[in-house]
Amino acid sequence: EDQVTQSPEALRLQEGESSSLNCSYTVSGLRGLFWYRQDPGKGPEFLFTLYSAGEEKEKERLKATLTKKESFLHITAPKPEDSATYLCAVQISGGGADGLTFGKGTHLIIQP
């Protein structure tokens, strides 16, 4: 069964304190791995797509990396506005449905 596991479930950091969020996956055929950000009361907002091991993408203070078993979202010198739930999702190849399989997310709080 395809699975996506995110850790930690929650993380509290001081402003400027860098850290990483983990997304491990067990899927039959990875088509793409996605990172989304979700603010309270809102729908998820797209951040990155990664397609193959070794790929990296950056946006402002965020960098996403991908290996054959997991992905990391690195947050460098975070600010309070980076507080949100970060969701990882995979799309598998060969399936009849084209939906994404999401993890439960990491709830990130950045304290000033």
Next chain:
Amino acid sequence: ETGVTQSPTHLIKTRGQQVTLRCSSQSGHNTVSWYQQALGQGPQFIFQYYREEENGRGNFPPRFSGLQFPNYSSELNVNALELDDSALYLCASSANRGLNEKLFFGSGTQLSVL
């Protein structure tokens, strides 16, 4: 350019009733997907519509059904509501079928079943 809009924002129903949720996709997008997000969980894929046809379905029973209209707006219908159907229902549109890069989500409809 308008984003994805969903209505209503909140809804309270009782067990056994039926509900219809609505979604207007982003301008230029022809594919709509629906997701269910229970409290503290990630979104779960319900189904996807492309050019008015169901294009894929997740592990949800037939009492979850949908429609897509010629203007690419969409409806999610749930019959015989159960308590476990209480969740945030998210609609997402995309420019392409199949390749789910850059799904644009609405803010969702919060459904409470009593």
